[in-house]
Amino acid sequence: MGSILEARNVEFEYLHGSPVLSDINFELFQGKNLGIVGESGSGKSTILRLLLGIRKPTDGEILFGGKNLSVADKKQAREFRAQVQVVFQDPYSSLDPRQRIDRLIAEPLVSLGLANSLGGNSRESRRRWIESQVEDSLRSVGLSTDSLKKYPAEFSGGQRQRVAIARAIVCNPKVLLADEPVSALDVTTRVQVIDLLKELGESRGQTIVMVSHDLAVVAALCDETIVLEKGAIVEKGKTSKVLGNPSQSYTRKLIESLPRLPH
Numbered sequence: 001m002g003s004i005l006e007a008r009n010v011e012f013e014y015l016h017g018s019p020v021l022s023d024i025n026f027e028l029f030q031g032k033n034l035g036i037v038g039e040s041g042s043g044k045s046t047i048l049r050l051l052l053g054i055r056k057p058t059d060g061e062i063l064f065g066g067k068n069l070s071v072a073d074k075k076q077a078r079e080f081r082a083q084v085q086v087v088f089q090d091p092y093s094s095l096d097p098r099q100r101i102d103r104l105i106a107e108p109l110v111s112l113g114l115a116n117s118l119g120g121n122s123r124e125s126r127r128r129w130i131e132s133q134v135e136d137s138l139r140s141v142g143l144s145t146d147s148l149k150k151y152p153a154e155f156s157g158g159q160r161q162r163v164a165i166a167r168a169i170v171c172n173p174k175v176l177l178a179d180e181p182v183s184a185l186d187v188t189t190r191v192q193v194i195d196l197l198k199e200l201g202e203s204r205g206q207t208i209v210m211v212s213h214d215l216a217v218v219a220a221l222c223d224e225t226i227v228l229e230k231g232a233i234v235e236k237g238k239t240s241k242v243l244g245n246p247s248q249s250y251t252r253k254l255i256e257s258l259p260r261l262p263h
């Protein structure tokens with residue numbers, strides 16, 4: 001089976017900047033969560049921006065379903081946007097505080113026009129379709145439908161991150177990109193959100209790309225891991241091998257220096 005996403009000989013620099021990523025190659029396969037680890041500034045979030053299509057490689061290609069993202073036509077670009085969603089680190093700033101939870105979660109369905117193509121012909125049937133998708137994804141993240149009319153401020157950090165995840169999965173994406181999604185949470189909540197992400201992978205078939213400083217998070221969730229040093233991949237492979245028996249001294253240092261979850 002082919003990969004869902006692939007980085008092929010990717011080089012990247014920000015405008016007027018020095019190279020941030022060089023010779024990046026990897027593939028993401030359905031059902032195989034991928035972890036990206038590396039020091040601060042090594043380029044982890046930049047890789048996610050490229051995978052999300054909000055930045056274009058300076059050289060090389062990002063392929064989605066085998067097709068180069070940069071040359072995608074409108075229809076392909078829209079399909080891509082529904083298939084690859086993201087959850088960010090900060091559940092406080094990533095949700096618009098003026099909107100109720102039901103509207104926040106429905107937003108991708110509305111902005112991608114999915115209700116028009118999937119929700120039926122009448123306004124009423126589209127409204128009901130959106131409502132059922134939103135309730136579905138809210139339940140998938142373990143929140144009750146009592147939450148629908150509340151505002152983000154009425155939730156704890158962990159619950160807000162669940163809302164952010166519900167919004168990311170409402171259009172049933174194939175891939176969920178997560179940039180330090182649990183590092184703003186306390187340890188107990190962190191474990192719960194990681195369990196949730198793991199479960200979503202299993203129940204909804206979503207494949208996760210997880211950037212985390214916390215190697216225990218990556219070890220718990222990811223089948224494969226990439227180690228980045230100054231924008232280059234220095235090690236990649238099965239997580240158990242990369243983190244359990246690293247071949248590079250950089251990876252060993254990373255393992256020694258980073259915090260771990262108590263077990």
Ligand SMILES: Nc1ncnc2c1ncn2[C@@H]1O[C@H](COP(=O)(O)OP(=O)(O)OP(=O)(O)O)[C@@H](O)[C@H]1O
Pocket residue numbers: 014015017020038039040041042043044045046047
């Ligand atoms: N918008 C930007 N414009 C210019 N340079 C940037 C921009 N974003 C990041 N950089 C630079 O690119 C490099 C990689 O940054 P990136 O944010 O991808 O690192 P990271 O691995 O996610 O770090 P952290 O763990 O601190 O989040 C850094 O040198 C950073 O200063």
Ligand SMILES: [Mg+2]
Pocket residue numbers: 044045046179
């Ligand atoms: Mg980052």
